[in-house]
Amino acid sequence: MKGKEGESSEGIAWELRPGGMLVQTRSDAAGGPGGPLVKIRVSRGSCQHEVSIPSQTTFGELKKVLAPETGLEPQEQRLLFRGKEKDDDERLHMAGIKDMSKVVLLEDPASKERKLQQMKWDQGMLRACEAVALVRAEVDKLVVKVGGYPVILEICRLLFVF
CATH class of the missing domain: 1.20.5 (Single alpha-helices involved in coiled-coils or other helix-helix interfaces)
Structure with a gap:
């Protein structure tokens, strides 16, 4: 029986996935919808930035978060992890980013x-x-x-x- 929207009478929250599967909503303790938060150290020249972001975020979304802090638009940024440039659609956790990982930010030479x-x-x-x-x-x-x-x-x- 449904009480509040998305909750049954027992207090369990449910969500409908895009494939039509009904699953129990994750709690914040499990990391929320984007996975657990990871703190990333981003260095750009002599400047250091620390960003806390869900581990399942893409590098493109990380660029959007960094844009106000660095003054560079996302399309002007190049992110390097372990010496390799990462694509915008690649996910942080799939690239091996863990808590306190270091990412290097470079300005695109064309920009x-x-x-x-x-x-x-x-x-x-x-x-x-x-x-x-x-x-x-x-x-x-x-x-x-x-x-x-x-x-x-x-x-x-x-x-x-x-």
Whole structure:
């Protein structure tokens, strides 16, 4: 007989698995749905991060957890365990990660190159905006000098949107 949702009258919680099998819900003492928590030491250069995460988590999910701490988006991260890069869909416990295991985080070289290109492009845009500002200032000075010529003012307005 059912009492609360997912619980029988004896207090046992049940869950329906995707295959249609009805099984008893694991308690938190058993590690919860993601397995037992493992503490992972993640090193990135001279920075060290410690993350507690369920052992059945994937490396892709670990990257999402690390993103706010490291400032790197998940697609910019490369995680190495025992000297080998791990795929995003590989599970931690299947790779051999145990409590206090060490994982190395590297920034993807392609993302470094993209960031460098973006910085160069931004600097070029900044220089272009400064040049436009100088031209506008010069035009403003000329507009004051030729203030009596409305036709010239209209042409300047059309050429340089004020």
